Each structure stands twice: as C-alpha cells, then as structure tokens.
Amino acid sequence: MDIAYFPGCSLHAMAHEYDTSTRLVCQRLGINLYEVPDWNCCGATAAHSLDHHLSVGLSSRNLALVKDMNLKQMTTPCAGCFNRLKTASVELKQNDDLTAEIEKLAGISLTGAKEVEVAHTLQVIMEAVGMEGIKEQVIKPLNGMKLAAYSGCLITRPRAIAQFDDPEQPVALDHLLQALGAQPVHWSHKAECCGGGFAASDTDIVVDLGGQVLEAARQAGAEAIVAACPMCQTNLDTRQRAIEDERGIKYNLPIVYFTQLMGLAFSYSPRQMGLNRLLTSPTTLLRSRGLS
Amino acid sequence: MSADFYKPMRLNEIDSSLQEEIKKVCDINVELCMECGKCTGGCSNAHIFDYTPRKIVQLVKLGAEKTLLSMDALWTCVSCQLCVDRCPSQINIPHIMDYIREKAHRQGVKTRRINVELFHDLMLNSIRKTGRVAEAPLMLNFNLRSRQYMKDAVLGGRMFLKGKLSPFSPVVKDIDHVRRLFKKIADNREG
Ligand code: SF4
Ligand code: SF4
Numbered sequence: 001m002d003i004a005y006f007p008g009c010s011l012h013a014m015a016h017e018y019d020t021s022t023r024l025v026c027q028r029l030g031i032n033l034y035e036v037p038d039w040n041c042c043g044a045t046a047a048h049s050l051d052h053h054l055s056v057g058l059s060s061r062n063l064a065l066v067k068d069m070n071l072k073q074m075t076t077p078c079a080g081c082f083n084r085l086k087t088a089s090v091e092l093k094q095n096d097d098l099t100a101e102i103e104k105l106a107g108i109s110l111t112g113a114k115e116v117e118v119a120h121t122l123q124v125i126m127e128a129v130g131m132e133g134i135k136e137q138v139i140k141p142l143n144g145m146k147l148a149a150y151s152g153c154l155i156t157r158p159r160a161i162a163q164f165d166d167p168e169q170p171v172a173l174d175h176l177l178q179a180l181g182a183q184p185v186h187w188s189h190k191a192e193c194c195g196g197g198f199a200a201s202d203t204d205i206v207v208d209l210g211g212q213v214l215e216a217a218r219q220a221g222a223e224a225i226v227a228a229c230p231m232c233q234t235n236l237d238t239r240q241r242a243i244e245d246e247r248g249i250k251y252n253l254p255i256v257y258f259t260q261l262m263g264l265a266f267s268y269s270p271r272q273m274g275l276n277r278l279l280t281s282p283t284t285l286l287r288s289r290g291l292s
Numbered sequence: 293m294s295a296d297f298y299k300p301m302r303l304n305e306i307d308s309s310l311q312e313e314i315k316k317v318c319d320i321n322v323e324l325c326m327e328c329g330k331c332t333g334g335c336s337n338a339h340i341f342d343y344t345p346r347k348i349v350q351l352v353k354l355g356a357e358k359t360l361l362s363m364d365a366l367w368t369c370v371s372c373q374l375c376v377d378r379c380p381s382q383i384n385i386p387h388i389m390d391y392i393r394e395k396a397h398r399q400g401v402k403t404r405r406i407n408v409e410l411f412h413d414l415m416l417n418s419i420r421k422t423g424r425v426a427e428a429p430l431m432l433n434f435n436l437r438s439r440q441y442m443k444d445a446v447l448g449g450r451m452f453l454k455g456k457l458s459p460f461s462p463v464v465k466d467i468d469h470v471r472r473l474f475k476k477i478a479d480n481r482e483g
Contacts, residue, residue, distance in 0.1 A: 009425040014456045040423040040464050045371065046415035048390055050397050057473045058419070095319070106476045157373035158384070167377040193336040193372035200434055200444075201411035205368065209336060238447055277454050 001128050004066040004074040004116075005033035008081040008230070009041050015078075015230035017274025021259035022077045022121060024273075028137055028266050029129045036065050036074065042084035045197035057102050059088030060113045067112035077121040077259070079229035080197075083154040086118040087161050120155050122228050122258065123164045126172050134179040139267040141181025143289040147261075148222035149173035149184045150213065151191050152232045167191065173228060173258060180265040187220035189213045194235040203242070206235050211243040214251045223285050224254040226261065233257060237279045254282035264291055307355035314352060318391050324381035325349045331375035331385055341365040345375045345385045352388060361396045365389070367405035407438050420474045423464025428457040 011019035026033050039062050047055035062085060066074045076082050092099050092114045103110055119127075125134070151170040156162050165172045168191045174184040194213055195206030213236060217225050227233040237255040244250055255278065263273040270292050275282055286292035314320050331345035338344045342364040343351060351360050360366075366389055375385045396403070403409055414434055418425050435443045451457050464470055 009462075010427065012424075012462060013427045013458045014451070016455075038465050040470050041419045041425050043419065044415060044425065046412040047419070048371070049412050050394055050416065051478050052390055052394060054416075054474065054478045057477045058470070061469060061473065102477065106473055153370075153372040153374070158376040160376075160382075168374070193370050193374075196370045196372070197411075198370065198408070200431055201408045202368070202405060205337065205340075205370065208340075209370070238451065241447075277456065279450055279454060 001030065002032045002034065002071060003124065004069055004071045005035045006039055006042075006062060006074055006076040006081060006085065007035065008076055008078040009044075010078060010230035010234070014234055015257075017277045018077055018230055018233070018257045018259060021257060021263045021268075021273045024268060025259045025262045025266065026121070026125070029125065029133065031124060031128060033075070034069060034071065036062060036069065039065060042081045044080055044084065048084065048087075053098070053102060053105070055084060056088045056091050056098065057106055059085045060092065060102065060108075060110050063089060063092070063113035063116045063118075064108075064110070066116045072115060073117045073119065073124075075119050075121045075124045077228070077257075078231070079120060079152055079154040080231050082118065082120040083161065089113075089116060089118050090161055120162075120164065120228070122155060122172055122176070126176060131175055131179040134176065134262070138180060138265045140265055140291060142177070142261060142265055142291070143181060145182040145285070145289055146185050146221055146223045147177050147182045148187050148217035148220060148225045149177055149190055150217075150225050150227050150232060150236075152227070152229055153191065153193050153196070155228055156191060173226065176258060177226060177261070180261055182261070185217075185220040185222045187216050187222065189216035192216075194232045195239075196231060196235075199231075199235050199239065203239070206239050207242050207246055210235050210239050211247055214240065214243055214253055215247070215249070217253060218249070218251055222253065224256050224282060226256055226258050228258050240280055252280060254278055254280045254285060256282055308353075310355045310357050310360075311353055314388060314391065318384070318387050320384050320388060321381075322349050322352045322383060322388075325353070325383055326381065328380065330378040330380065331383070334374040334378040336370050336372045336374060337365075337368050340368055348385060348388065349383060360392050361399065361401045362403075364404055366393045366396060367403050367408045407434075410434065410438055416474075416478075418461075420471060422461050423467050423470040424462045426458070426461040428459060429461055 007019050043055045043058040151173050156165045156170045157167045159167045177184045193209050195209040198205040233255050260273040329346045332338050335345050369389045371386050418430055
C-alpha cells in the first residue's frame with residue numbers, strides 16, 4: 001500500500017523516536033510511506049485558536065501537495081495534525097462558501113486538495129493490516145505487559161471529523177496491543193484530555209488533566225501508558241515529575257508510543273525504537289518481560 | 293477572578309444578532325440547545341471555567357457578546373471535543389469558542405491568560421517565518437517574552453540530555469507560498 005506521510009513538526013524534533021519507529025514498523029507491514037515533500041506546519045492549536053481561515057489554508061497547502069504526488073491518501077501519526085488536516089479536508093468537501101473564500105483570498109485552487117483522504121496512522125494500520133496481520137509479524141510477544149491504551153481526544157473526536165472508532169470508548173489501540181501479546185487494562189481515562197497544547201503556556205492545566213490520566217492508569221494497575229500522539233506523550237512524560245510533586249505520589253509510568261512497542265515485538269532493539277529517549281525509563285519493565 | 297464575570301445580564305440587553313451571525317458564519321444553530329447540560333458534564337475543564345459550556349450557549353442566545361469576548365473560558369478550553377460528541381443537538385461549542393476567541397483577539401480584548409495568547413502568537417510567527425514550528429527555539433522565545441526566565445530550566449536540562457531539544461529551525465523551501473497564505477488570508481481579514 002502506498003500512502004503519503006505527514007510527520008509534522010514534533011516528529012522532526014522532540015518526538016523523533018515516534019517518526020523512526022513508525023517508518024520501520026510500517027515498512028515491515030508493507031505500508032509504503034512517502035513523506036510529503038516540503039510540507040508545512042498544520043497550524044496546530046495556535047491557528048485554529050486565532051484564525052480559522054488560516055488554519056484551513058495552511059492544511060490545504062499540504063493536501064494539495066499530496067495530490068501533486070499522485071496519491072489519494074495521507075496519514076500522520078500525530079493526533080493534533082490529524083485533526084487539523086482532516087478538519088480542513090472535511091471543510092473543503094462540505095463548505096463551499098469557505099472554500100471559495102479561501103481560494104479567492106489566497107488566489108489558489110483547492111480542487112486537487114479536496115480529493116485527498118486523511119487518516120491517523122493507527123487507523124491505517126488497523127484497517128490495512130488488522131490484528132491477524134500484526135500477529136503474523138510478532139517475533140517477541142510483549143508477554144502480558146499490563147498497558148493503559150491511551151487514545152486521548154483527537155484520534156476519535158469529534159466523531160463527524162475523525163470517523164474512526166468510538167469517540168469515548170475507543171478499542172482500536174487495545175486491540176493492537178492485544179495482537180502484540182500485551183494485556184490492555186480496563187481504565188476510565190483512555191479518551192480523556194492530557195491538557196493538549198497548554199504545556200508551556202498554562203502548565204497548571206497539564207499538571208491537572210495529565211495528573212488525572214496518570215492516576216487513573218495507576219489505579220487500573222497499568223505498568224505503562226501507550227500513546228498515539230506526540231503531544232500526549234510529551235505532556236505525560238515531561239510533566240510527570242511536576243505531577244508527582246503535586247500529588248505526592250510516585251508514578252514512574254513510562255509513556256511509550258504504540259509504534260515503539262510494535263517494533264519491539266517485531267524484534268527491533270529498544271535502542272532502534274528510541275526507547276532510551278523517554279524521560280521515564282521503561283528499562284525495568286522491558287527487562288521484566290525479557291525484552292531488553 | 294474578577295467579580296465582573298458574574299454580573300447578571302439584564303433582559304433588555306437581549307439581542308439575537310450574535311445567534312444569527314454564528315448560524316451564518318459557523319453553521320451552528322444554538323436554538324437547538326435544550327439546556328440538558330451534557331456538554332458541561334463532559335467538559336474536561338469546566339471545573340476552572342468562569343462560564344460552563346451550557347452557559348456559553350445560553351450567552352450566545354442572549355446576545356451577551358461583551359461577556360463572551362472577555363470570558364476566561366475562551367483561553368482555557370482545551371479543544372478536547374468531548375462536548376461536541378455528547379451534545380444531542382450536535383452544537384459545536386469549541387467552534388463557537390474559536391470564533392469568539394478570534395474576534396476577541398482581533399479586537400484586542402484583554403485576557404487574564406496573556407501567556408496562552410502570547411504562545412499562540414509566537415507559534416504563528418514561527419510558522420510565518422519558516423513554515424514550521426521549531427519546538428525548542430519556540431519554548432525559549434516564549435520564556436523570554438513571558439519573562440519566566442527560569443521556567444522549566446531543570447526539565448529543559450533533562451530533555452537536552454535525551455536529545456529532545458534540537459536548536460535547528462527547519463525551513464519550508466517554498467516559504468513564499470506559506471507567507472502568501474498568511475498575508476492574503478490572515479492580514480486581509482484583519483481590521
Ligand atoms: S449538550 Fe447541547 S443541547 Fe445540551 S446543554 Fe449543551 S449545547 Fe445545549
Ligand atoms: S472542547 Fe472545550 S468546551 Fe468542549 S468539552 Fe473540551 S474543554 Fe470543554
């Protein structure tokens with residue numbers, strides 16, 4: 001399967017390990033990722049917070065680039081980028097007035113951009129390969145590792161945009177982890193918010209909301225939280241100490257990307273999967289399952 | 293928090309023009325709200341909002357534009373989309389929030405959360421300049437501009453050791469195209 005790949009700004013910087021692990025895992029699964037040449041930032045929270053038209057405009061440029069690659073589908077592992085790109089794609093298809101207005105303002109044609117479909121990489125893997133296909137590639141099963149599958153907000157919400165899984169009780173990530181031989185825990189916060197883009201600008205919000213996610217995972221007996229978004233991972237990992245200080249509880253919960261675990265199960269080394277780059281070290285956990 | 297936020301509304305201030313405007317521009321019909329409160333029940337951050345999502349929809353119906361433009365909730369909504377999916381009438385509250393925030397920003401209405409607004413602004417500047425966001429330089433710039441010189445210094449050190457902080461600012465080759473989008477779309481609609 002050939003598909004355009006939109007890494008987004010985070011995967012080229014802080015979340016480099018998410019980029020590497022995604023590429024290797026997809027390659028193994030026969031999903032050929034072609035990075036969109038000269039892509040630009042999706043505009044993130046900033047653009048939709050301050051200028052809706054600009055937000056759609058920035059994402060439209062990326063959609064048009066995909067069309068130029070002669071591909072019809074684009075995927076991104078970032079839930080934030082996914083939400084912006086897919087919102088733009090749906091708006092272009094449904095809101096003729098807005099599309100016309102942006103075309104007129106920017107002096108561009110959005111006809112090509114309209115035809116491109118967007119999906120989060122988790123969705124692509126589950127739909128193109130599925131549980132059975134993943135199981136076939138597993139060489140080192142995760143040996144019953146107890147994991148909290150954390151979908152967060154934007155992979156499944158809003159329902160009308162995401163059009164994937166259940167908005168509040170998602171199961172795709174749990175299924176994927178099961179296929180790797182892990183044991184996903186039942187927990188309350190799989191689709192709650194980590195605090196999103198507020199890590200720097202209003203840290204208290206991330207300490208509050210992220211703290212609730214960590215606490216829920218701990219109560220459910222999880223040994224690690226599995227993320228599918230660089231923002232979720234970064235918030236829960238980098239703010240974990242501040243959360244521990246505030247709550248007086250030592251969580252010590254590694255926050256791992258789902259692609260990193262897939263790679264491990266496909267027999268890549270922890271270093272190849274960039275597991276050494278996480279602030280909360282997963283080494284003890286990996287050793288306990290003979291994976292390190 | 294200023295007592296201002298809770299000033300009761302007087303009935304003679306009711307005006308349906310905001311409701312009409314939101315229907316026209318955002319394609320959201322607040323008349324469908326049945327005040328069930330499911331949005332507020334689901335909201336990630338209602339516990340720190342000055343006006344909860346259900347009240348915000350009511351404020352739109354009442355045409356209380358001044359209250360909406362200066363409310364704190366505009367800057368603490370985390371866009372988690374829980375309210376949208378819970379609303380039996382599919383009222384897209386974060387879209388209403390975006391619309392009103394954009395207006396407040398353009399009119400220069402003061403917010404208590406100046407840092408949230410500043411961060412958005414700096415991020416947009418970075419995209420305008422290079423087409424992408426360079427995380428580490430953005431954080432640094434934000435700390436300087438918000439005068440929090442020591443903010444996250446320890447965390448920054450730990451992240452640096454993990455190779456998470458790259459000093460590079462990647463640049464889109466066709467940056468002129470991106471800048472044109474800013475110029476034509478953002479600047480044209482200002483003022
Ligand atoms: S959930 Fe929808 S209908 Fe119910 S109070 Fe909120 S906006 Fe109104
Ligand atoms: S999108 Fe905003 S208003 Fe809606 S539930 Fe989330 S935080 Fe609350």
